[in-house]
Amino acid sequence: MAVYEQIGKSYDLTRRADPEIAARLAVHLQVKSDFSYLDIGCGTGNYTLALAKHGGVWHGVDQSKQMIDAATNKSNAVLWQVAEAEALPYANGTFSGVLCTLAIHHFAALTPVFKEVYRVLAAGYFVLFTATPEQMSKYWLVEYFPEAIHKYAENMPSLEKVRYALNEAGFNSVSIEPYSISENLQDLFLYSGKYRPEIYLDENVRAGISTFALLASANEITTGCQRLAADINTGHITEIVNKYKNNQEDYLFLVAN
Template sequence: MTIYEQIGKGYDLTRRADPDIAAQLAKHFQIKSDSSYLDVGCGTGNYTLALAKHGGIWHGVDQSKQMIDTATNKSNTVAWKVAEAEALPYADGTFSGVLCTLAIHHFAALIPAFREIYRVLAAGRFVLFTATPEQISKYWLVEYFPEAMHKSAEQMPSLKNVRYALNEVGFHSGDIEYYSISENLQDLFLYSGKHRPEIYLDENVRSGISTFALLASADEIAAGCQRLEADINTGRITEIVNKYENNQGDYLFIIADKVLIMN
């Protein structure tokens, strides 16, 4: 993933698996110790390794060599590979479950990637953690970085399109579980500072978030941070955060099943 070659170097300074998100993912998989699982778009392997602690035989794949090199240096308990989601280097029916966290917006197209994921799954579960354009448009970050947030929302597949692609390749897609940012979230992805606005003033945090690293202009970041800092100092930020409160969740889990029909 060429964009992550760019931001991959310092990625783990601010990006780590959040224990609560990892626990929810593990719950959806109902991991069995002798079954194999795949993390597609695994990045530096943070969630792969967190899930591996719950059991199972884990594999991680990412199109960024830099990310996979970093993951390999962390642990050899997972089998890491560089590959595209649209061309997975595994036999049909290899895995009991497939995971994808905050990565489907980097797929060239959903249907070819989902078709490959469906192919390498035996009867099992595909669990996604993502955000919809509608959710992103309700982040209070829109107030300070409107252009970058518009671009960020634009690149995210809608829930309707994700469901369509899942159904098109054969998945039984159903369960949606909305996720709201907690105050002690440990993985500093895009809206991780929902309750901690000051973190966006830290360049290290912004450099680990693709929206800031790749979609925002230097001028917009400078101006937005200046206004954000002023609002934090005056306390106006509370009013801004409250203005964007909604009940649609900040992210969501999508759970899809591959069901083998016996003749």
């Protein structure tokens, strides 16, 4: 996740824990006050801190020193550490729950990470919040930024691969809760502008989204934003958004135990 060294400086301008997503994560983790929990790929700690308000002793790890420095500056209520997800600096059975939000596409391979999670988990749940390539192919953003979305989808493990890696690591059951973007979503990640297309014209918003910050070419961003702005102005954007309506929700909560 060292890629985030590049976008860490402006990340928190547009990225914050969404209360609805944080509440669902807390429910899936079944957070209890006397137990210890871990957030892997925690970034600047937005969801770690939101979950810590629900109780428990929280730890957060990220490969990016810049992200961990930003998290540390926010709060010392969580025990932050720079570490690789493939080599977690904790003893076997340390935690009663592990969290990973919007980060699995940054891992070189899933099985080694999931095996480490399994090792440090005493009991309880491993909860992931992610998207699948199939879901991403249905985002209307494909209309304006096809190369960037295609590259991102290529990096994103399929649901089948995630399930396989979880089974390989020792998790024996995985449940799924689909998630659809809400109109007042507060965390401006990739498809947060599903109902607010104008946010993608904001350079700060794009800077906090790895797809734009790291995968999209300058030319594609310029061209895509010009087309998007024109379609917003004419109202043609409504037609585009409707064209991509589907019954597959936009993201998933995966709960393994």
